[in-house]
Amino acid sequence: MSYIPHTDAETRQMLRAIGVDSIDDLFEAVPAAHRFPGLDLPAPMSEMDVAAEMLAISEANDHAGDFAVFRGAGAYHHFIPSVVNHMLLRGEFYTAYTPYQPEISQGTLQATYEYQSMMCALTGMDAANASHYDGATSLAEAVTVALEAGRRKRKKIILSHAINPQYREVVRAYHLGRDIRIIGDRGRGEVVDLMEMLDDNTAMLAVQYPNYFGQIDDFSRLAEAVHASGALLVFVANPIALSLFKSPGELGADIVVGEGQPLGIPLGYGGPYLGYFAIRQKYVRRIAGRIIGETVDADGRPAFVMTLRPREQDIKRERASSNICTNQGLMALAASIYLALMGKNGLRQVGELNYHKAQYAADQIDRLDGYSVDRSKPFFNEFVVACPRPVAEINDELLAEGIIGGVDLGEHYFHLQDHMLVCVTETNSKAEIDRLAEILGGLN
Amino acid sequence: MQNAAATNGAGASQPKKLEPLIYDLGAPGRIGVNLPDCDVPKTALPADLLRADLALPEVGEVQVVRHFVKLSKLNYSIDQGLYPLGSCTMKYNPKINEDAARLPGFAQLHPLTDGDGAQGALFLMHELQTWLGEISGFEAVSLSPAAGAQGEFAGILMIRQYHIDRGEGQRDIILVPNSAHGTNPATVTMAGMSVRELPADAQGNVDLAALRDVCAGDLRDRIAGMMITVPSTLGLFEATILDVVEAVHDAGGLMYMDGANMNALMGAVKPGQLGFDVMHYNLHKTFSTPHGGGGPGSGAVGVTAALAPYLPGPVVAVIEEENEQEPPLYGLVMPEKSIGRLKAFQGNFGMHLRAYAYIRVYGDAGIRDVTRYAVLNANYLRARLMATYKVPYPRYCGHEFVLEGHFDDAEDVHALDISKRLMDYGFHPPTNYFPLIMPEALLIEPTETEVKEDLDAFVAAMERIAEEARSEPETLLNAPHTAPVRRLDEVKAVKELVLCCAPALPIGARD
Incomplete structure (x- = not known):
């Protein structure tokens, strides 16, 4: 019986110990009319057959194992060292529960503490939590922190239109039941335009770094303006970009959130990913989700434990600011292993590879007839290309040549019809980039 | 390293961490990956946008592997044994x-x-x-x-x-x-x-x-x-x-x-x-x-x-x-x-x-059996433990049940102590103090994937602990004794709030 180990003899012994004749007798409290309904499910299958079926289903997908991928827009195809997967497959990690019993969970606790520390280093913040579900929900949780920090009197949230459109949708759904205003992202406002919207009713202003279009905006006066209005400045940042560029902490951010997927987590059709969340010390008690802290045991031995527990839903119940319970523990572990392997030297190298390859790809495409790359701002590993034909048509042609092209920006931005968001990472070879340019050149 | 004073500042006689922090391993210039060379012409980096420093560890691949393997061994997991954590359904996770x-x-x-x-x-x-x-x-x-x-x-x-x-x-x-x-x-x-x-x-x-x-x-x-x-x-x-x-x-x-x-x-x-x-x-x-x-x-x-x-x-x-x-x-x-x-x-x-x-894998009949055997296992444990522990609510249970982790003739011992002592017997504790409406609750959920021998061993451990509660309560109050660490000072964790060990950031980056 698959994963149920009971023999008939054992089942009989157990029933005798309970004092019933059959297992079904244990269900007497279920209303008789509804007890043991029919179940219309497929027949059981052997492990061998399931393995074959899963392989067949998986191969019905166009994946990065078979195609060259130039698509990012919030999910990135990066190289993942083998060590990451081998460590994640240790049952001691992946078949453990949340570390509520610290004496027998020091592995998870210390690895998470190290994750928090490395995220602080990357973002330039003082504290990080053990993770949220993904980058989008991390941003939604940042809104809650900002509303609380504004004592619920400040009701305006300013979002840049250059934040991932899906993230903005998530923020709106999360706060459907709250009396707040979310503005700033309907037009094409630049950072200076967002600054104009600040007032004493503003709880927070959020920007993306690099922005959804891969570009680095000018933030030189932003922090000062946001803080002068009494609001919080939130950065949504790509952690690989932070290997090269100034940390959001240096740029004056109060909260830094984002998608941790680029840190050793596969594309996986969108999840499970990793919402990282880092914050300045003065707001640390407003953070939602699990946080690991250092302490000592009864012998004085340094060890780790979940801390600031009274903020959480299982204790604070209806007065908790978030209902988050399960986070993305294993994904935080993946990021921890990835960051340890890459370290100070490797992560910078990955960042530089992304930068150089993206600039090279942009150069190749920009010189093609009918195409032009938006070079109005510096960009990291993504850039916007104005195309001579609808993006969907171009992508069909690319797919036939074994290439997954960039995202069609016209789907979310009316002014960007026939504009493609191209992503280039360290996984894209020069030959792939040249081939992309060659095919695009033939499609003008 | 800046964190040294905060974390390892105790005298030499104090116990050390079970495994050093990743930041305390490694050496300047070391790297744990082998990345490809850049195969395209390089473009100048925008100097005014770059960060000066990146305070990440510098460790080798073998070191990283050993570090995380050692950490993994400090965890308890389903792959090691019974994990009767009520309301969490800790069943076997199929490898396939x-x-x-x-x-x-x-x-x-x-x-x-x-x-x-x-x-x-x-x-x-x-x-x-x-x-x-x-x-x-x-x-x-x-x-x-x-x-x-x-x-x-x-x-x-x-x-x-x-x-x-x-x-x-x-x-x-x-x-x-x-x-x-x-x-x-x-x-x-x-x-x-x-x-x-x-x-x-x-x-x-x-x-x-x-x-x-x-x-x-x-x-x-x-x-x-x-x-x-x-x-x-x-x-x-x-x-x-x-x-x-x-x-x-x-x-x-x-x-x-x-x-x-x-x-x-x-x-x-x-x-x-x-x-x-x-x-x-x-x-x-x-x-x-x-x-x-x-x-x-x-x-x-x-x-x-x-x-x-x-x-x-x-x-x-x-x-x-x-x-x-x-x-x-x-x-x-x-x-x-x-x-x-x-x-x-x-x-x-x-x-x-x-x-x-x-x-x-389970299909139509098997999915129903998952529930049937989960309920069987829970009722079996409940029936066996009723002789030793107070089990409120005289009804068959579903996939889990509560018992009272407290004895009238061993007043100092609480559900938490029983939980911690279970670790010494090689089991993960049940959920304790939930649901809130029952004082001293131990919520036990064995799941259908547990073999009878392990259920019996769990009962034997619970029975032994009930005896210890009367004969040697100190053993329970100080448990666990064989886990990697002993009970933790959670008050200190909140008061001192050490959440990050990354080296200090460049001046001006903090408040």
Whole structure:
């Protein structure tokens, strides 16, 4: 019986110990009319057959194992060292529960503490939590922190239109039941335009770094303006970009959130990913989700434990600011292993590879007839290309040549019809980039 | 290193960390990966935008492997033994599911792949939606919520929106029994609604008289719905569940079922047939996707036809029906009146595919057996432990049960001490101090995958501990004795709040 180990003899012994004749007798409290309904499910299958079926289903997908991928827009195809997967497959990690019993969970606790520390280093913040579900929900949780920090009197949230459109949708759904205003992202406002919207009713202003279009905006006066209005400045940042560029902490951010997927987590059709969340010390008690802290045991031995527990839903119940319970523990572990392997030297190298390859790809495409790359701002590993034909048509042609092209920006931005968001990472070879340019050149 | 004073500052005689921090390993210039050279001409980096320093570790690959292997050995896990953590359904996580998740066609599939290129993934999600609907008796399912708590949030937002669309936006109260998981009341608040707590009766059921009073009282027109866990967090099937559903429906409210305990219900009863309007599933509990040391979870939601248009999106639908030449074409769609998107992309797909493989292995008969044997194991442990421990509520339990972790003739010993002592006997403790309505609760959930020998060994350990509580209480009060560390100073952790050991940032970067 698959994963149920009971023999008939054992089942009989157990029933005798309970004092019933059959297992079904244990269900007497279920209303008789509804007890043991029919179940219309497929027949059981052997492990061998399931393995074959899963392989067949998986191969019905166009994946990065078979195609060259130039698509990012919030999910990135990066190289993942083998060590990451081998460590994640240790049952001691992946078949453990949340570390509520610290004496027998020091592995998870210390690895998470190290994750928090490395995220602080990357973002330039003082504290990080053990993770949220993904980058989008991390941003939604940042809104809650900002509303609380504004004592619920400040009701305006300013979002840049250059934040991932899906993230903005998530923020709106999360706060459907709250009396707040979310503005700033309907037009094409630049950072200076967002600054104009600040007032004493503003709880927070959020920007993306690099922005959804891969570009680095000018933030030189932003922090000062946001803080002068009494609001919080939130950065949504790509952690690989932070290997090269100034940390959001240096740029004056109060909260830094984002998608941790680029840190050793596969594309996986969108999840499970990793919402990282880092914050300045003065707001640390407003953070939602699990946080690991250092302490000592009864012998004085340094060890780790979940801390600031009274903020959480299982204790604070209806007065908790978030209902988050399960986070993305294993994904935080993946990021921890990835960051340890890459370290100070490797992560910078990955960042530089992304930068150089993206600039090279942009150069190749920009010189093609009918195409032009938006070079109005510096960009990291993504850039916007104005195309001579609808993006969907171009992508069909690319797919036939074994290439997954960039995202069609016209789907979310009316002014960007026939504009493609191209992503280039360290996984894209020069030959792939040249081939992309060659095919695009033939499609003008 | 800046953290040294804060963490290892104690004198030389003080015990050391079990394993050094990653920041305390390594040497300047060391690296743990072998990256390719740059094969394109380099472009000048924009100097004024660059950071000066990156305070990450500098360790080699072998060091990293050993570090994380050593850390892993400090954990207890299902792969090591019984993990009877009530309300968490710590069942065996099949290894084949991990292999399936790592197939390149799943692991390397970009979430924004055009529909035609993701037909395998979409087919799988569509099947899983259908199966989950069938198991629970619901019309429609969305797989998009990332965890149980998000499933709850989706459910309450749907209820809220449903009332608003019917011109009954004044309905802002959700009834919640006092035995509920903390996520229930927290969810209600997050959705901008109010909680009205309901008491339990002596049998551990919702106090039906109290419920009827509320439903008939001043608040009648403000009742939006009720959230309830079935079986209850005491592991008991509410004998009066049909009356509860009727009372709330009569008042105009909708019924939300917290599906945390679905392992007691599969093939035994369909919540949709009991009159529930919406529920969430915890794929990481009932459907064996691993808990991962605290996530990822996956919290699909199932609903009646009336609520289907409100489901969080996207959901998978058949866009073009199959014909003689072609299979059906699947696509991602946003339901007509969707409450929106609760996470980027389409849910935790990696969990969906594991749940798919799990249901596929068991099939129609096996899924019912999961529940039957989960309930058998729980009742067996309950029957065996009744001789030694006080077991309230004289009824057969579902997939879990509570016992009292306290003895009248061993007053100093509490549920926590029993839990900690279990570690010395090689077991993970049960859930303690939950549900809140029962003092000294030990909530025990063995799951169906546990072999009888291990259940018997657990009983023997519990019996031994009950003796120790009388004969040598100090042994319990100071437990655990054989775990990697002893009890921790949680007050110090909160007071000193050491959350990060990264070296100090450049001057000017902090407040």
